[in-house]
Amino acid sequence: MAHSHDHDLAPGEIAPANTGHIWKTFWVLVGITAVEFVFVFFMAAGSMRNAIFIVLTIFKAFFIVGEFMHLKHEVKGLIWSILIPMGLVVWLVVALVTEGSFLSSGVGTMLNR
Amino acid sequence: MHAPTLNPTPDSLTTQTLEAPRTGTWDGGNEPLKASYGKLMMWFFLLSDAFSFSAFLTAYGLIRHAHPAYQGTSAAFKFSQAYWPIPDRVFNAFPFAGEADLPLAFVALMTMILIFSSVTMVLAVEAGHRRDREDVQKWLMWTILFGSAFVGSQAWEWTHFIHGAHHGSALVEGTTFFGANLAQNQYGPVLFADLFFFITGFHGTHVTSGIIMLIIVFLNTVNGTYERRGHYEMVEKIGLYWHFVDLVWVFVFTFFYLV
Numbered sequence: 001m002a003h004s005h006d007h008d009l010a011p012g013e014i015a016p017a018n019t020g021h022i023w024k025t026f027w028v029l030v031g032i033t034a035v036e037f038v039f040v041f042f043m044a045a046g047s048m049r050n051a052i053f054i055v056l057t058i059f060k061a062f063f064i065v066g067e068f069m070h071l072k073h074e075v076k077g078l079i080w081s082i083l084i085p086m087g088l089v090v091w092l093v094v095a096l097v098t099e100g101s102f103l104s105s106g107v108g109t110m111l112n113r
Numbered sequence: 114m115h116a117p118t119l120n121p122t123p124d125s126l127t128t129q130t131l132e133a134p135r136t137g138t139w140d141g142g143n144e145p146l147k148a149s150y151g152k153l154m155m156w157f158f159l160l161s162d163a164f165s166f167s168a169f170l171t172a173y174g175l176i177r178h179a180h181p182a183y184q185g186t187s188a189a190f191k192f193s194q195a196y197w198p199i200p201d202r203v204f205n206a207f208p209f210a211g212e213a214d215l216p217l218a219f220v221a222l223m224t225m226i227l228i229f230s231s232v233t234m235v236l237a238v239e240a241g242h243r244r245d246r247e248d249v250q251k252w253l254m255w256t257i258l259f260g261s262a263f264v265g266s267q268a269w270e271w272t273h274f275i276h277g278a279h280h281g282s283a284l285v286e287g288t289t290f291f292g293a294n295l296a297q298n299q300y301g302p303v304l305f306a307d308l309f310f311f312i313t314g315f316h317g318t319h320v321t322s323g324i325i326m327l328i329i330v331f332l333n334t335v336n337g338t339y340e341r342r343g344h345y346e347m348v349e350k351i352g353l354y355w356h357f358v359d360l361v362w363v364f365v366f367t368f369f370y371l372v
Contacts, residue, residue, distance in 0.1 A: 015243045019236060026232045033224060040201060040217060040371055045187075050372045057367040061360055068235045068356045078146040078153075082160055089167040096171050100178030 025067040032060050155350045159357045162319075166361050169312045170368050176304050198301035200370045206273050220370050223266045224362065227320075230259030231359040238352040241345025246334060249348060253331045256355065260324045267317045274309065309369070316365055319358045326351050 009015060036056055043049050066072035071079055136142035146153060183196045190202045201216035208219070233255040240248030277292030277299050290297050293306035300306065330351050339345045 014245045017236075017239065017243070017245075017248065019239060022232060022235050022239065026228070029228050030225070033221075033228070036367075036371060037217070037221060045199070053367050053371045057363060060363045064231065064356055064360045064363065068231055068359075069353055075147045078148060078156065081146075082156060085160055086163060086167075089164070089171075092167065093171050093174060096175040097178050100175035103175075103179035104181060 021067065025063050028063055029060055032056050149346060151346060151350050152353065155353045159353065162357065163361075166315070166364070169308075169315060170364060173308050173312065173368060176308065180302055180304075192300050194298075194302055196301070198305060200372075203274075203300045204270075204370060208269055217370060219266070219270065220366065223263055223270070224366055226259050226263045226266065227359050227362050230256050230263065231356055233259060234352050234355045238345075238349050241339070241348040244340070244345065246337070246340055249334050249339075249345060250331065253327060253334060253348070257324055257327050257331060260320055260327065260355075264317060264320050264324065267313060267320075271310075271313070274306075312365055312369060316358070316361055319361070323351070323355050323358050326354065 036053060039049055039052055043052075065082075071082065144150075148156070177197050180197045181195065183190060183199055187199060187202065190199055192198060192202075204220055205214050205216040206219065207213065207215045233252045237249050237252035237256060240252055275292050275294065277290075290299050292299055293309075295307055295310065296303060298306040330347055333339060333347065334345075339347060
């Protein structure tokens with residue numbers, strides 16, 4: 001991508017900016033954030049709303065990491081070496097949130113004293 | 114590019130300068146992931162940093178679920194140590210708006226500032242690909258300004274959170290406590306304030322160090338260091354870091370302010 005258009009340029013000449021995809025990603029991020037605010041104010045709190053927020057957050061993360069950080073255009077080996085370790089974090093979250101609910105259910109009340 | 118060498122030979126060492134990276138097979142010239150050494154190390158640093166932030170947010174999830182949830186409607190909500198607060202009742206202030214109830218308006222502004230700084234950063238990276246020094250300077254300057262605006266907003270948010278502007282909460286011994294610190298909290302359980310300070314504080318520290326690095330890269334760009342080096346890869350590396358900071362904010366925003 002970086003040097004693909006260098007050959008049509010005279011020495012010292014600078015290629016014109018190509019920023020269409022950047023602004024497209026920007027509007028996608030703004031749009032998703034706006035949708036999140038619609039849900040905050042027009043939907044009752046609950047597991048369903050939280051699930052929607054998490055899905056929308058993962059969409060935003062996909063656009064930031066994939067387009068802005070360019071990971072989508074890297075080789076597969078690099079993509080997986082970032083994504084697989086983060087998959088383990090998902091397990092950590094599920095395990096500890098379950099553990100937290102158990103603590104509040106009565107047996108372990110040490111955090112509530 | 115000269116032919117790959119198996120070892121850093123004295124010959125290849127004498128021709129090296131700091132401006133030109135070594136290209137021998139065992140000098141770092143071999144790129145199995147098709148990314149330069151510097152960028153790869155930035156990716157792995159960011160992965161480890163993602164673990165730190167995940168630990169913070171996971172701890173938030175555990176502690177929140179270990180506290181009773183608020184059961185009533187949002188309109189009837191009152192601050193109490195007995196249950197976890199609703200974020201849009203806690204973060205509803207705006208600078209110069211007094212006691213006006215503007216739930217999450219300020220955090221929305223902060224989110225927009227940070228997303229916008231991410232866009233100006235990626236524009237600087239794009240300008241670097243074209244070796245357009247003027248554009249790199251311009252977009253780095255905007256990124257520094259938006260980043261500083263974000264840190265300033267966070268400073269205001271912290272000040273407001275610490276002082277408290279509303280009615281305070283009654284303590285057991287009959288006094289009223291306003292705002293929050295690490296041991297007292299008007300908005301809810303003490304751990305809520307502790308997590309607020311640690312999570313947004315750790316993130317704010319990252320933004321601050323990002324601004325310092327951006328300023329260094331900006332000065333190098335102005336001085337023509339990257340022009341002489343022949344590439345603007347340093348802008349890409351700081352760009353990766355900056356987008357990561359934006360990414361973390363997206364998660365903090367969801368798990369601290371929305372959920």
